[in-house]
Amino acid sequence: MALIVQKYGGTSVGSPDRIKNVARRVAKFKALGNQVVVVVSAMSGETNRLVALAHEIQKHPDPRELDVIISTGEQVTIGLLSMALKEHGVKAKSYTGAQVKILTDSAHTKARIVSIDEQNIMGDLEKDCVVVVAGFQGVDEHGNITTLGRGGSDTTGVAIAAALRADECQIYTDVDGVYTTDPRVVPEARRLKSITFEEMLEMSSMGSKVLQLRSVEFAGKYKVKLRVLSSFEEEGEGTLITVEDNDKMEQAIISGIAFNRDEAKITVMGVPDKPGIAYQILGPVSDANIDVDIIIQNVGEDGATDFSFTVHRNEYAKAMDILKSKVQPHIGAREVIGDSRAAKVSVVGVGMRSHVGIASKMFRTLAEEGINIQMISTSEIKISVVIDEKYLELAVRVLHKAFGLDQEEA
Amino acid sequence: MALIVQKYGGTSVGSPDRIKNVARRVAKFKALGNQVVVVVSAMSGETNRLVALAHEIQKHPDPRELDVIISTGEQVTIGLLSMALKEHGVKAKSYTGAQVKILTDSAHTKARIVSIDEQNIMGDLEKDCVVVVAGFQGVDEHGNITTLGRGGSDTTGVAIAAALRADECQIYTDVDGVYTTDPRVVPEARRLKSITFEEMLEMSSMGSKVLQLRSVEFAGKYKVKLRVLSSFEEEGEGTLITVEDNDKMEQAIISGIAFNRDEAKITVMGVPDKPGIAYQILGPVSDANIDVDIIIQNVGEDGATDFSFTVHRNEYAKAMDILKSKVQPHIGAREVIGDSRAAKVSVVGVGMRSHVGIASKMFRTLAEEGINIQMISTSEIKISVVIDEKYLELAVRVLHKAFGLDQEEA
Numbered sequence: 001m002a003l004i005v006q007k008y009g010g011t012s013v014g015s016p017d018r019i020k021n022v023a024r025r026v027a028k029f030k031a032l033g034n035q036v037v038v039v040v041s042a043m044s045g046e047t048n049r050l051v052a053l054a055h056e057i058q059k060h061p062d063p064r065e066l067d068v069i070i071s072t073g074e075q076v077t078i079g080l081l082s083m084a085l086k087e088h089g090v091k092a093k094s095y096t097g098a099q100v101k102i103l104t105d106s107a108h109t110k111a112r113i114v115s116i117d118e119q120n121i122m123g124d125l126e127k128d129c130v131v132v133v134a135g136f137q138g139v140d141e142h143g144n145i146t147t148l149g150r151g152g153s154d155t156t157g158v159a160i161a162a163a164l165r166a167d168e169c170q171i172y173t174d175v176d177g178v179y180t181t182d183p184r185v186v187p188e189a190r191r192l193k194s195i196t197f198e199e200m201l202e203m204s205s206m207g208s209k210v211l212q213l214r215s216v217e218f219a220g221k222y223k224v225k226l227r228v229l230s231s232f233e234e235e236g237e238g239t240l241i242t243v244e245d246n247d248k249m250e251q252a253i254i255s256g257i258a259f260n261r262d263e264a265k266i267t268v269m270g271v272p273d274k275p276g277i278a279y280q281i282l283g284p285v286s287d288a289n290i291d292v293d294i295i296i297q298n299v300g301e302d303g304a305t306d307f308s309f310t311v312h313r314n315e316y317a318k319a320m321d322i323l324k325s326k327v328q329p330h331i332g333a334r335e336v337i338g339d340s341r342a343a344k345v346s347v348v349g350v351g352m353r354s355h356v357g358i359a360s361k362m363f364r365t366l367a368e369e370g371i372n373i374q375m376i377s378t379s380e381i382k383i384s385v386v387i388d389e390k391y392l393e394l395a396v397r398v399l400h401k402a403f404g405l406d407q408e409e410a
Numbered sequence: 411m412a413l414i415v416q417k418y419g420g421t422s423v424g425s426p427d428r429i430k431n432v433a434r435r436v437a438k439f440k441a442l443g444n445q446v447v448v449v450v451s452a453m454s455g456e457t458n459r460l461v462a463l464a465h466e467i468q469k470h471p472d473p474r475e476l477d478v479i480i481s482t483g484e485q486v487t488i489g490l491l492s493m494a495l496k497e498h499g500v501k502a503k504s505y506t507g508a509q510v511k512i513l514t515d516s517a518h519t520k521a522r523i524v525s526i527d528e529q530n531i532m533g534d535l536e537k538d539c540v541v542v543v544a545g546f547q548g549v550d551e552h553g554n555i556t557t558l559g560r561g562g563s564d565t566t567g568v569a570i571a572a573a574l575r576a577d578e579c580q581i582y583t584d585v586d587g588v589y590t591t592d593p594r595v596v597p598e599a600r601r602l603k604s605i606t607f608e609e610m611l612e613m614s615s616m617g618s619k620v621l622q623l624r625s626v627e628f629a630g631k632y633k634v635k636l637r638v639l640s641s642f643e644e645e646g647e648g649t650l651i652t653v654e655d656n657d658k659m660e661q662a663i664i665s666g667i668a669f670n671r672d673e674a675k676i677t678v679m680g681v682p683d684k685p686g687i688a689y690q691i692l693g694p695v696s697d698a699n700i701d702v703d704i705i706i707q708n709v710g711e712d713g714a715t716d717f718s719f720t721v722h723r724n725e726y727a728k729a730m731d732i733l734k735s736k737v738q739p740h741i742g743a744r745e746v747i748g749d750s751r752a753a754k755v756s757v758v759g760v761g762m763r764s765h766v767g768i769a770s771k772m773f774r775t776l777a778e779e780g781i782n783i784q785m786i787s788t789s790e791i792k793i794s795v796v797i798d799e800k801y802l803e804l805a806v807r808v809l810h811k812a813f814g815l816d817q818e819e820a
Binding site for chain 2: 016019020050053054056057058061062064065066067068071072075076079080082083084086087093094096098099143145
């Protein structure tokens, strides 16, 4: 007998029929002898409806009251799913965040979980009940209803799994797992049987948005076995997201190719090479709420250096304007140049830590296709390059093949 | 400075604009120096929407889970109204039933209030806050969410007023008070400045459905000053519902004329006059879930009597069928006769206790118009007669005039 936490998102519970489907799946799982806790989101569209209602009253809704309102979305789902389980002859009981209780700080609309009281849930599981918990919500020490922010249901699932020391936390989504890269770009892309938390974090931030980043960090921290599965397919093992596994490290060096299309590249040339210069360049950009991704500064010559970074393409014009009008004259840089048609490609894998030659293999592969590398940035488990956007698909395909990602896992 | 509890129903908070209206009214009241607690229902239509959703999952929804679902309706309203109050620069804070906490028994969907913890609310009132409480809901001793049944928001308002020892509980509805009779039948009908709880109970049960019966009983029991007002009119004092007032008794003998249109009258004739016969007649009717209103049994002659009662017109055929097929042969009654076009008219007033002649005045007034009385039933503060439906409006009009109800109150 295993204790499993399953989390179903808004699309999976988007209608009474879909809720019945989830109930059937949970009932099957329970019949196999498992203890099951189900965490659910609001029915798709419901949170948006409630937020819109709040905005009809206040342009900037009061955060405490907004939480009171939007937390009702999940509360409706837990009731409906519990009913649907009873229709299958399964004992079921719903819990709001406050009923659990999932204690959070008081940062309304983006609260963080402080602790989870697992006693009531454990008591019901021992009585052979399926426990249905409202995701996304909690309660602060004063009894105020809080929410964890969009996507917070994933975090609820992981946090409950951690508190209950569950054998596994299964996140059901509309994809059936994590892939070596986007199958729309590389048809040979393969579902990974497993991936480490760190790799997942690098893949997520690159746009493979399967899970909330925060829930992945949480799972890593509390060593929760996390699995991504499709809520629309009956079979399939999904992708297991694990803490680092030394055995595996020896085998798969690279887990996937991540990429990001809509990048723009900006270089401030002839920057005086002195302390504080990075802040003088990026400060005004950040003040304008423009997110900066890769940042590169080379060693300079003759007391001057070139400073490059990437921004989202939508913010390219705004960033260029700030740099030319405010930064360049102020710091006495020679020139500001940019390119709004850049793309980022990354190879990700914990294995690269102990394997030399990954970078050179990546660069050689791209060179053989005549793809010029404009910027390079590396982390412990990732190498990213910025290239001309027109080569993006080609680069992803050749790298996917070069690192053997189209081969079945051992 | 007075402490006032105001209750607004679903129609009054049926849209964001109407919620803003309520907020404006509450803000005005607060600005006069009052402490205000507002109790609200779900936005009109919302409870029905949620119940329908539950019925899509279960034909007979699980009561505990149904409460989890339908209690969200009021939860949304308290958040929205609190926001709207803040827009008026008024400090406001919302409370669910559980947050108050309104402790109830565990009879889901029809729970009864056991106690109310007034400490949190009092604390907020002292901080100059308007407190907005979700009507209709509570929490049992195990932390389960409960609801009080339809119309329970009135009861929440009265119970909170009792717990806080409020100076007044104001129930805002779509009528501006309690009338001497239905103004659609008698244009001269007058809004009563006050009415006693007992009279109100008699008026309510007769179809003048302004307030939930239960909340009136509750207010009477805990001596809460209850006032019915219109939520759509800015001015107006509504009708005060009071505990019995000896001064008033000497003046107004009759407070109003209540009536009920859709009655049907059934008489079982030639019933053997022996113990248990009433049960043998009404048992099968009640087993078929048919509500019986007036019941009359006259003293019999020659060991036989006639037994009459009224039912709702929709159930007349069903009741007649049961009586003819099951009851009549079983008890050996002579005949079952009935009339589906009956109506009931009542004069109501605490004053009649100490004044003789009310009944004779009523009967004479009807006789003068040639209206035949088919049945008579009396209670301490009410005399009801059953008449042919076609005379209903005429009877109400002449009685209204005969008892001086069209005259201004002293």
